Amino acid sequence: MKDLADTSGQPPGAAPNAPPAIELRGISKAFGPVQANKDISLSVAKGAIHGIIGENGAGKSTLMSILYGFYKADRGEILINGQVTQIPDSQAAIAAGIGMVFQHFKLVENFTVLENVVLGAEEGALLRTTMSNARKHLTEIAEEYEMNVDPDAVIEEIGVGQQQRVEILKSLYRNAEILILDEPTGVLTPAEADHLFRILRGLRDEGKTIILITHKLREIMDVTDTVSVMRRGEMTATVKTAETSPEELAELMVGRKVLLRVNKRPAQPGPTVLKVENLRVVDEDKVERLKGVSLEVRAGEILGIAGVAGNGQSELLNVLGGITRATGSVQINGQEIDLTGKHSDGRSRRKRGISHVPEDRQRAGLIMDFAAWENMVFGYQWDPALNTGWLMDNAGIKAETEGKMERFDVRPPNPQLAAKSFSGGNQQKIVLAREIERNPDLLLVGQPTRGVDIGAIEFIHQQIIDLRDAGKAILLVSVELDEIMGLSDRIAVMFDGQIMGERLPDETNEGELGLLMAGVTSGEGAR
Amino acid sequence: MDVMPKWADVVLVPVVSLLLAMVISALVILGIGEDPWAALKLMVQGSFGSTYGWGYTLFYATNFIFTGLAFAVASHASMFNIGAEGQATLGGLGVALVCLALPWPHWALALPAAMVGGALFGAAWAFLPAWLAAKRGSHIVITTIMFNFIGAAVLNYMLVNVMRPAGSMDPASAKFPDGTNLPSLHDILAVVGIPFSKSAPANLAFIIALIACVVVWLLIWRTRFGFELRAYGKSESAAVYAGISPTKIIVVAMLISGGLAGMMAVNNVMGEAERLVLNSVEGAGFIGIAVALMGRNHPLGILLAAILFGFLYQGGAELALWMSIPRELIVVIQGLVILFTGALDNMVRMPIEKIFLAIRRSKQAAGE
Structure with missing residues (x-):
């Protein structure tokens, strides 16, 4: 472990000479062949906000689950306020003064x-x-x-x-006395996140100790006093936040230099490819999820849909992808598509030149138990080019998969490997390779980099921009405002099933988008 | 990364499970004062020691291949079809109706018609549960098991009230015309000069079962429909994303499953009994579940598991005949095999996985 800073320094709310609120010594945990945590030592001073940052699968959640009594560590000990403490279950964790706020709330609705x-x-x-x-x-x-x-x-x-x-x-x-928050801002608007951080600072000033788990560099820089970086089950560094930078943290997370900004040329929009008018969706509980959405995407441009998760973006993608039925009108290259009848399924959409990278690649985009080569044609198995008479051309598909895996840098490049054996980023590359190489007129992309390692984000963004530069229309949905701002040529903000307004990325800022995402239309209002 | 090499998964785990079941069975036989070694020898001798034994083993295996394949096809679409018993019962009715409908001149004409009849009746019996599952969300386990009971009652009614020849006291159909009698393995093997027992019931249906294995393998792993069926079975949400219709998959998979179960009747009704009797399926529909589980829903595994269960059936009958081991105890032994190979799979799998993991770790440690 590389100690860049002495963490026993006195943070704002700390009592002098108090033992650390939490000390972990040599924690190791393996799941089968996977070493999730490897000899992790960590010390968090009382009255500090300590960030833990790392890519998906780096072992952050496992470590916190051990601390909260969900898993038992194979080796190592936990000290709370200087006392060695056994935490066999969450009751013991609560008794020891540890509270946990999960990413998905555990509340009775x-x-x-x-x-x-x-x-x-x-x-x-x-x-x-x-x-x-x-x-x-x-x-x-x-x-x-x-x-x-x-x-x-x-x-x-x-x-x-x-x-x-x-x-x-x-x-x-x-x-x-110790509060652990797991990815707390995933579901919040920027303003709500700011409010949360104010609360956390208040708690710290009252002497509470806070551990914040996140993959967002900006939050770490904003709110923490000290930060630990995890990579592949190991704690690679612990530093004072004031003495580091986002670039340094990203490099520590990934293990190499990373480009945090997207490089792209100005868009050269062509004719309108997608025209959506007055789209409405009512779900099974009779709740209106889309309340008359209209938008246009032209060839060679990326329209980004910003919004807090659950405001109708998923429904919009699902209607366009043929999964959900809707009323209203959708045109592709000037031709109406079926929204309710026999041809409102994924297969008909694909035949019309719409490719869809779904928001949830594990539940929708991939069959996790299927081999990479099977996933590489999933959704297109009806294509005569992939079949020889009655049977599928498995040999041909495998050969083609090898090429696609190479072009999209999927690692390991083994077509026989099951999708579940790939990391999140490589799974996403498989989906992208499949959908982009169909050469669609319109690409629907939902959360392209959710759960994807920082290293792969760069590559995925580049693929999307390359497709735009090839003159294709792209509809991008993401809850990551940075991603929307970085990739989009135009930004539409959704709130409560409606488009609140459109902005150009160069002429807006996170504050303005944040207000629109919260449903506030101030000043000039929607254009 | 897979924890175990494939051969360990496919061969080692079932074999260890089987050995465990045999050890417990041996203890049970010891417990009632018999010699387990002698019992095993008798079972092997009785089922594989003569062409007569083989004839019975393969006859039972043929039933289990059909019902095992039936369960496997539905299972790949994550449908738990435990209605093969009822579907095979109705299949028997279909086969009998076809066989009795015409004075068939030759089996080569009767066979395709009987296969279609059995498959159609079996498929029809699977259709309603499938349609209810697809459209109404009814649980396929509940509906198919109910249809087993209804199927038995339908057969009872048909035999007693409709198909029973006038004057007969026996709830069974008339004997099929001679033109429907299938060649036995004795007849078939005689063509290539191999002597085979004349009185054993194994018949042409075994060959058809082997062909069915190949056809099912092609269907599941080589066709578009099989691809979509497996995709739906693994993830319904992904199937919908890809534009695969769940209704179509559920209904078609269950029709194929029911059809395979129905075709079993070609073996036991047309090939052996040559008339339709009450309870002609004799639990083969349920054994098919164990066969498919043990064979990991793969036709080759199903073939091997079916022969194993054929051995248990035939060997068990021999035990009851020649040793003072009651018939019920043979059911216990069969139950133990099902328990260990089907239900307790993980009990054996996990320790074996741990051993492989330890080996890999020590290899890595040595490599470093």
Whole structure:
């Protein structure tokens, strides 16, 4: 381990000479042949915000799961406030003063805030006394840390930002001194994320210790005091945030220099390829998910759809990809496509020249148990070029797969390997290779770099831009604002199933987009 | 990265499971005061020691190949079809109706017609559960098992009220015309000069079962439909993304599955009994599940597992005949084999995986 800084230095909220709030010594954990954590040592001072950053699969979540009692370490020990502590389960973790806020909230949707906070910490068999005590206690905590949440609000009726606050309150109600947050900003707008960071700083100043797990460099730079970098199960460095830079952290994460910005020439848009008018989708629960969306994408340009997850972007992609049915009108190269009938499936869309890189490659884009060569034709198996009479031309497909894997730098370049054996980035390259090499008129791309290592992001972005430069239309959906700003030639912001407005990346900023993403149309409004 | 080499996965794990089942069976036989070694010798002798034994072993195996393939095809589409019993029952009805419909002049004409009849009836019996699963989300396990009972009742009704020859007290159909009698293995092997027992029931249907293995293999791993079927079986959400219709896959996979189960009747009804009797399937539909599980839903594995279960059936019958081992105990032994090879697969797999992992680690350590 490379120690770039002495982490026992005094962060703002620390008591002098106190033992570290958390100390991990030589933690190792293997799952079968995979060494998820390898001899990890870490010390987090009391009253600090400590970031843990690393690519997917670097072992961050495993490490935190060990700390929270979900997994048992093969070797090593955990010290809480200088005391060696056994954490066999999450009850023990809570007893030791550790609270965890998961990426996917663990709340009962139809319970109130108060009921959720109390759940699992009831005193005695009758609820009445617990509830009145809890109400008082919760109000005190909420006031102390300035987290205003109505205790009687029902979870499903409040926003994600508030739900996250309930998760934090749950931990504080159980007297957590150490708070672990796993990718907390994934579902938040930039403004909500800023609010969260204010809360975290407040908690730190009250002497709480906070561990923030993220893959976003900007958040680490914004809010943490110290940061540890993980790579391939090992802790490669621990540094003071003030003494490092995003470039240095990226390099530590990946192990080589990385280009953080996208290089592209100005777009040269051609004729309109995709024209969407007044698209509406009502889901199974009779909730309107798309409320009259209209947009256009021209050949040779990238239209980026920005928005917080769950505001209709997925439905838009699914309608265009033939998965969801809709009303309204969609034209490809001036010709209407079927939105409700027999030809509203993925196969018909592909025949019309629409390729689709889905948001969830593991559930939709790939069959994880299929070999790479089978995945390389998945969705196009009907194509006569891939068949010889009754049978599929497996030998030909395998040969072609080798070429595609080489051109898209899929590693290892072995067509026989099952999709699940590839890393997230290489899985995504398989999907991209399949969809881009069909030479589509329109490429739908959802979350192209979600769960993809920083090293592969660069390559994937370049492939998308190359396709644009080849004169194809691209509709990009991403919850990563940086990605939208970097790749798009035009940006449309979605909120609550509607397009709130369109902006040009050079003429806008994250603040303005953030407001649109939250549904606020101020000033000049939508163009 | 796979933990184990493929041969360990496909061969070693089932063999170890089988050995464990044999050890426990031996203990049970010891427990009732018989000699397990003598029992094993008798079983092997009785099922593989003579062409007569082989004739019975292969006859049972033929049934299990059809029902095993039936289960496997549905299984690749993640449909748990446990209705092969009922589908084979109805298949028997189809075969019988075809055989009794005309005074068939020669088996070569009757056979294709009977195959179609059996397959159609079996497929029809699978259609309703499939359609309910595709359109209404009914659970295929519940509906197919219910259809087993209904199928048995239908057969009962048909035999007692419709097909029973006038004056007969026996709930069975009339004997099929001679022109439908299939050549036995004795007749077939005589052509190439191999002597084979004349009285054993194995017949031409075994050859058809072998062809079915090849056809199913081609269907699942070489055709577009097989590709789509396997894709749907692994991930429904991905199949929908790719434009594969779940309704089509569910219905067609179940029709093929039911058709294969129905074709079993060519062996037991047309090839052996030469008339339709009550409970002609005798549990082969359920054994097919174990056969497919043990054979990992692969036709070659199913062929081998079917022969193993044919051995257990025939060897078991010999035991009951020649030793004072009750018939029920043979069911126990068969049950143990199913338990170890099907249900307790992971119990054997995980320790073996650990051993391979340890070997690999020590090799890596030595390499470093």
